[in-house]
Amino acid sequence: MKNIKHTLALGLVTAMLGLSTTSCEDRLNPAPVASLNSEVAFDTPSRVLLQVNNMYDYMKAGNFLGGRYQVYGDIRANDFLNRTSNLVTGAAVWQHTVTESSQNDVINMWGAGYSAINQINVFLAGLEANSAKFTATPFPSDFPATATSYAAEGRFLRALAYYSLLQFYARPYTDGNGNKPGLPLRLKAEVDLGNNDLARSTVAEVYTQILADLNFAEQNLPLTNSASNVTRAHRNTAIALKTRVYLSMARYADVVTEANKIVSATAPFRAATGVQHALQPSITTVFVGNQSSTESILSFPFTPQDAPGTQNQLAFYFLPNSQGGGGEYSLNANGVLSDPRFLATDERNTSFVTRVSNVPYLRKYQNGALAPAPYTDNAPVIRYSEVLLNLAEALARTEGASSTRALALLNAVRVRSNPPPNATTPSPAEYKADSFSSTFSIIDAILLERRIEFLGEGLRNNDLMRLQQTIPAKATISAVPPTAALYIWPIPNTELATNNLMTRN
Numbered sequence: 001m002k003n004i005k006h007t008l009a010l011g012l013v014t015a016m017l018g019l020s021t022t023s024c025e026d027r028l029n030p031a032p033v034a035s036l037n038s039e040v041a042f043d044t045p046s047r048v049l050l051q052v053n054n055m056y057d058y059m060k061a062g063n064f065l066g067g068r069y070q071v072y073g074d075i076r077a078n079d080f081l082n083r084t085s086n087l088v089t090g091a092a093v094w095q096h097t098v099t100e101s102s103q104n105d106v107i108n109m110w111g112a113g114y115s116a117i118n119q120i121n122v123f124l125a126g127l128e129a130n131s132a133k134f135t136a137t138p139f140p141s142d143f144p145a146t147a148t149s150y151a152a153e154g155r156f157l158r159a160l161a162y163y164s165l166l167q168f169y170a171r172p173y174t175d176g177n178g179n180k181p182g183l184p185l186r187l188k189a190e191v192d193l194g195n196n197d198l199a200r201s202t203v204a205e206v207y208t209q210i211l212a213d214l215n216f217a218e219q220n221l222p223l224t225n226s227a228s229n230v231t232r233a234h235r236n237t238a239i240a241l242k243t244r245v246y247l248s249m250a251r252y253a254d255v256v257t258e259a260n261k262i263v264s265a266t267a268p269f270r271a272a273t274g275v276q277h278a279l280q281p282s283i284t285t286v287f288v289g290n291q292s293s294t295e296s297i298l299s300f301p302f303t304p305q306d307a308p309g310t311q312n313q314l315a316f317y318f319l320p321n322s323q324g325g326g327g328e329y330s331l332n333a334n335g336v337l338s339d340p341r342f343l344a345t346d347e348r349n350t351s352f353v354t355r356v357s358n359v360p361y362l363r364k365y366q367n368g369a370l371a372p373a374p375y376t377d378n379a380p381v382i383r384y385s386e387v388l389l390n391l392a393e394a395l396a397r398t399e400g401a402s403s404t405r406a407l408a409l410l411n412a413v414r415v416r417s418n419p420p421p422n423a424t425t426p427s428p429a430e431y432k433a434d435s436f437s438s439t440f441s442i443i444d445a446i447l448l449e450r451r452i453e454f455l456g457e458g459l460r461n462n463d464l465m466r467l468q469q470t471i472p473a474k475a476t477i478s479a480v481p482p483t484a485a486l487y488i489w490p491i492p493n494t495e496l497a498t499n500n501l502m503t504r505n
Helices: 045-059 068-075 091-095 103-129 131-135 143-169 203-220 235-248 252-259 283-287 314-318 384-399 404-416 442-453 460-466 493-498
Strands: 007-009 035-037 080-082 181-184 200-202 296-300 329-331 353-356 359-362 379-383
Touching: 045 103, 045 143, 068 080, 068 091, 068 103, 068 143, 068 314, 068 460, 080 091, 091 103, 103 131, 103 143, 103 493, 131 143, 143 181, 143 203, 143 235, 143 460, 181 203, 200 203, 203 235, 235 252, 235 296, 235 379, 235 384, 235 460, 252 384, 296 384, 379 384, 384 404, 384 442, 404 442, 442 460
Parallel strands: none
Antiparallel strands: 007 035, 080 329, 181 200, 296 379, 329 359, 353 359
């Protein structure tokens, strides 16, 4: 590995993450919050930690996993209606009219994602190049192990970044078993424009790297992260993301293997090792306060001094104007709200759906402009309820509709929001084994439960892509079948202009 002599971006932060970076279109030369020459950037434990925090800061950029990724993942489908026709806030995504030159979405999310990847690569390279320093003063005797865990955090974040980009810019793995064009797989630290030319790896090759990073992370992350078990990665974070990755690859037996590491055999389901992940008694509690319950496996935090940036905030998109939002998107009354299985008494309906002049809006993110701490909702990445439903689906697909554990996992999530009126009365929302006849299958019920549970969290696009389902029509917008060119996003013209080996979607 070449000796890297350059400046590294350092977040001016505490262990609770850093000051927010603005989006960077140039993935190779991101503008740092602060910088140190690489020759001194690894001279003290605190300087190394600042760089760890800064990796997370790049990941939670507003144009990436700090807001817009979650928004785009939901508004592509049919559960939201656009109300402003504002191209800055995703109107073209909603309309399926994005192009190679769409700055606000196609270009900016690609740039933010690759900026994060390169920042991670720079850190990993510097960590390796400076490893000899970590055995002497001022580093404590156990710092080599700490450095390995930091590297595991970096590789976890790199895996998350590549997985996230794949869901928009490449064909699903299930289309040809990963043999379609994927992404340029950039694994080296780039500090100038000399190595822009890089051909696309296949989707399968990118997934192979994602899994290699996640396996390394699982093996080397601590069981718990003393900084934060919600906003920093630990061992169960890597395992949880692996269940999502394997589900996207339709490797259902592997989903079961991974999920079994952190899901008990019977209810009440919880993780037996590491962070004691479990469902909260009420889903409402997951999205209030500091959002640090054991159900939240990973989310990115914000404060008034560390905000996601203008028009990136989740509450801005989904809350109505009268409640401090921008009123950008209302809920579609003909979307999931119209499914009779989404009961009017469901807590996710009574707590997370608000109506203004009979127009429904999502109120999952409540810190709008009128809140004491405006726009400081965490940006969710993965929750324990997803792991349970990932496992339920994988069991149903491998064991069939008769899988009693799949049914129990599905009911654990569903009944949590539809509890019985008292301890001895069955819940009207509880599915029974004989429910799954020719009327609808257990897999249909699981997919519906995912749609309800993760409304506004960005997972709908992932599910449509992995199953190669048609993106449904909405209002005046036509459906997009999986054979259509716009089923996935175009490669941005900024990449095509600077990477001579890049090919179009």
